[in-house]
Amino acid sequence: MRRCFSVALLALLSVSGCAFSDDASEHRTLASFSSESNGESACYDRENEPYTAVVDTHLHYRPFDGRAIPFNEMNEYLSRTTVRFANVYGIGQMLPAESACSNYLKCPGTPVSPTTRNDFVNAANLVEHKPEGLHLTLSMTFTDLSNPEPTLALMEFYDKEYSGLFHWMGEVNLVKQAQFNNRHKAATPQNISQWSAFMAELRARDYPITIHSDLGNNASPTLYLPLMENALALYPDNKIVWAHMGMSHELTNMDASQHIAIMSRLLEQYPNLMIDISWRILDDYYFSKWGNQDKYVAFMNRYSERILPGSDFVAFRGNNFKVYQQELNVTSRIHQFLSDDAFRNIALGENYFKLLNLDYQAPTICP
Template sequence: MRRCLPCGLLVSLLLSGCASSDNTPVLRSLDSFKGESACYDRQTEPYTAVVDTHLHYRPFDGRAIPFNEVNDYLSQTSVRFANVYGIGQMLPSDSLCSNYLKCPGTPVSPTTRNDFVNAANMLEYKPDDLHLTLSMTFTDLSDPEPTVALMTLYEKEYPGLFHWMGEVNLVKQAQFNNRHKPATPQDITQWAGFMAELRARDYPITIHSDIGNDASPTLYLPLMERALALYPHNKIVWAHMGLSYEQTNMKASEHIAILSRLLDQYPNLMIDISWRILEDYYFSKAANQPLYVAFLNRYAERILPGSDFVAFRGNNFKVYQKELEATSRILQYLDDNAFRNIALGENYFKLLKLDYQAPMVCKR
């Protein structure tokens, strides 16, 4: 039986979460995930995830929290691994708008701007105590033809730096008033070139694709189903469990049935549980919670955690901390296997074939 090392030992202070003298949990270092470490004591260590797979280092308007400051936010929490997303759909550079929701009619258009800023920052400010995975977020899924050429440009300018694609929008109703158009079934067939390139590079792709809305619960589901059917060998991550603010009343049983069917049918599909909308409208409801916990336990190897924090300059560490806590809250109810795979990062390490491993959970 594995047990945490005594709190008085230095190695325990570095590698485990035993509480310090003031009862503050000691957070694990990045190095502690490089090999076998002290088991994870769920009674004394945080339930917040060690990996944030859905983190936007850049906002819609370019006025961002500095890169190093965002990294400092992570270092103050349990997070040691993160995906560096930009936001591929930006407001015009000369726009005074900072929140597209308050500026109907102002276009939010795909661009490479945020990705190149992130790449430059990674080269100049790569942290020693975090593992960051840079993602391409520029792709316009309704106009995919330029994607392969742009991927080639990225590799020329920043060789070996990008290892993920997304978050990219298949259908995002929140941006309909800002000239976003969903990709059509015909558009999806035109993804073949860049999806083949992603497979060749072994990059996952995170897709935002709303299932539907409260008036029509599965209105857009056929679009995601078509993408999965055409590209079953791609590592596809479905963002936010397919939900959105336009869909806050879906029955948990129906939602879970859709996800379960597609996970069973497509072995390369993964689901991310980012965005606090899931906690606020679904997970936290008393009747729903046991259903979602059972779902996450059942598909323990197919789930990725994330905050969906956006590094807009108006946000700060307290906002990130609250988002991380809210999006991680469901994790405290998972069984040990699911907690290790999801919260402690094992799924993420395997997906990217990283030379890291999650600690085992202490047995009691």
């Protein structure tokens, strides 16, 4: 049964919506988002339907060590929630196959290296087990942004092996401080200038690229901002998605107004830039922090056509449906405070459909 807010509580909190049920029959079907059927589809009732996203644009079907939740089981998780569209990310940086380590954070010194392994497993699984009732977009996650030279040849190899299946690139790491102890190095300005060949190919294919690029850390909140600005300046015509609004566990105390000002400035300056609000760190340390929520809601309402939702769930065998359900709830929590237009663009997937030129459409919001 859905757990909806009461009218009295709604009036008190000025929110709307429900926490989702895990009964798939209670949620909208994939077909209901078809542009052909949309005119006949019921409007979205925010007071009685869930505020959780229908699209998970940042979902890792594969973990760092290969011990993954089975593909069909992961798809079942989505079907039990509101999610009907998802990006199938691998994780492009994996632990050595012979390593007993499953969490790189607990294994300093063990390399986490770029590889194609996860992408090929995802592609093989999708070919063999294409799910009904879900729309999945395969993403290439192998790219080493600090050594970009092989990227174009590998893209062509992907085309040879799985023609027409991949339509996204990322999540790829420009700078990820969490992996510094595992031999990851931030890409340099010189490296960024060497992306030109594969970025041109992404433009030709009209594929987005999701880049993980830490803004900085608690000691220096904007330490790495120049790297992302360099990438945006060199490739303004690429569809670049900045993962996690630039945040990480290394940066948990940045002033919200400063953060929002940086995001706003770059969104204004680069029309093809989008940001994703995946990973619960944003809600834990920023959106839910006292005094911050209204600021972020105003920001999302203003730039609602430039924001993508996502859980950042990693399908490691030790996780389960309850973990995914919790991550989806937490990363969707702020949706309930958004304006109707912003809710439709972000939570109901309109931005995602437009970004990929999909033949789907978000429902209108009930008056």
